Amino acid sequence: MNKRPTIADVAALAGVHKATASRALGPSTSALVNAATARRVRQAAEQLGFTPNSAARSLRTNRSFTVGVLLPDLTNPLFPPIVRGIEEALGPRGYTALLANTDNDEAKERAGFDALRGRQVDGFIVATARREHALLDRARAAGVPIVLVNRRTDDRLLPWVAGDDATGMTLAVEHLAGLGHRAIGHVAGPSSMSTGVIRAQAFRAAAEAAGIGPGAAPVVESEAYTVAAGERATRDLLDRYPATTAICAGNDLIALGALRAARARGLRCPADLSLVGFNDMQFADEFQPPLTTVHVPHLDLGAEAARLLLEQLDSNEEQGTPTPLAKTVLLPVRLVVRASTAAPRGGG
Incomplete structure (x- = not known):
């Protein structure tokens, strides 16, 4: 040999x-x-x-040069670009990302977190954050280096990288109001997640700024960021507010569910109901009709989260003790107008 x-x-x-x-x-x-x-x-x-020899390098530096990445749903199209961004930022520094999918299940999340810690990862990038999150609270207290991506906890004690959700939702409402819509509904993401709350708050504020009262700007919460949950929530919204001429969806999967609910009622998009999504996930331009949506730079989110974690690891090594850097990084978003929005029939 x-x-x-x-x-x-x-x-x-x-x-x-x-x-x-x-x-x-x-x-x-x-x-x-x-x-x-x-x-x-x-x-x-x-x-x-x-x-x-990575094992020898780990012994010399007391680092494993691996990073744990917790993802809520690998089948959600927004997460692969985030992972790619993470890997592109980690690679030049000799780090490898180890992924764990949680399916938004707390038991699976704990198991994945513990398994990755058992592999001596140097830190975590977490996309599974809920507003109240006991696992992350304990990990932070134990000095585990963590950066949150896309979602955050309410206490804001951990570094967090996300798109500017509030501005994105404001752009969506302003676009629909500019087309003449005066009855705009919001099918919101789950209120247990920061994205759901921030976007819903921004929707209400933007509707009020456009002179649309609460009765003409209803908010119905989707129980999950999925097509099926979005379809159920949209049925509820249209049952309760049949005069609605446009919907801002909490994300693109919810928007796809809304489109299905509208079609089941014989409503045409955008002739009878305009629709705006959020994220600009892959293939949003292939929807029928192509989806107007808020573009979030997910690859950049992943890369920035990785850079923040590396900064934290370097700081810890220099100072000898864990020093969480509770930075907030909001990346700019933009509205991508496609064929799912148009002026309401009869001028609103």
Whole structure:
């Protein structure tokens, strides 16, 4: 059996000192090496088939160079871009993301969290946050490095990266009011999640600013961010407020459910009912009709969350004690107007 090549072999082939070769191949130290030298070392490593020994690196640095990522639903199209952003930010630093899907189930979340901690991950990026979240409270108290993405807890004691939900919902209401709609409903996300609450609050404020009273701007809560839950909530809204000419949905999956509920009643979109989603998930432009929605930069959310976690890990290493950096980063959003919205029949 051929002997596995070592860093010493790479250094010899590249004609450099072993320490120089090690620095050239280290994601966080390669910039310290002359570019031409680093390129020669990388070529030597590739020629020999050398791969760094991650276990040895972990022993040297007291880091596993892995990050746990808790996701509520891998089938939801908004989460793969977030994960990709996380991986794109972690990769250059030599980190690997380990994923755990929770299905929004607290027991599965605890099991996934514990399993990842058992693998000695250096920290967590969490997309499963509920407004009140005992697991995250305990983890924070224990000094576990954590960054929240997309959702946050009410206490705001953990770093959090999200799209500007309030501005996004305001843009949606202003768009519909500008088209002439005066009876606009909101099928909101679950009130147990910050996204549901923030978007609902923004909807009410924007409707009031547009001169639309509460009776003409009803809010009905969807029990989940799913197509089926959105369909049920939309049926409820249209039963109670049949004069509604437009709906702002809590997210694109809820919007798809709303579209199904409207069609079941013989309502055409947008001729009888205009519809705005939230997230601009993949294939939203393939809906029939293509969905007007708020675009959230999910890949950037993931990348920024990873950068915040790396910043926290670096700070902890320098100071020797965990120092949670309770930063809030809101990334800009924009309204993407497609064919699911139009002026109401008869001028509203």
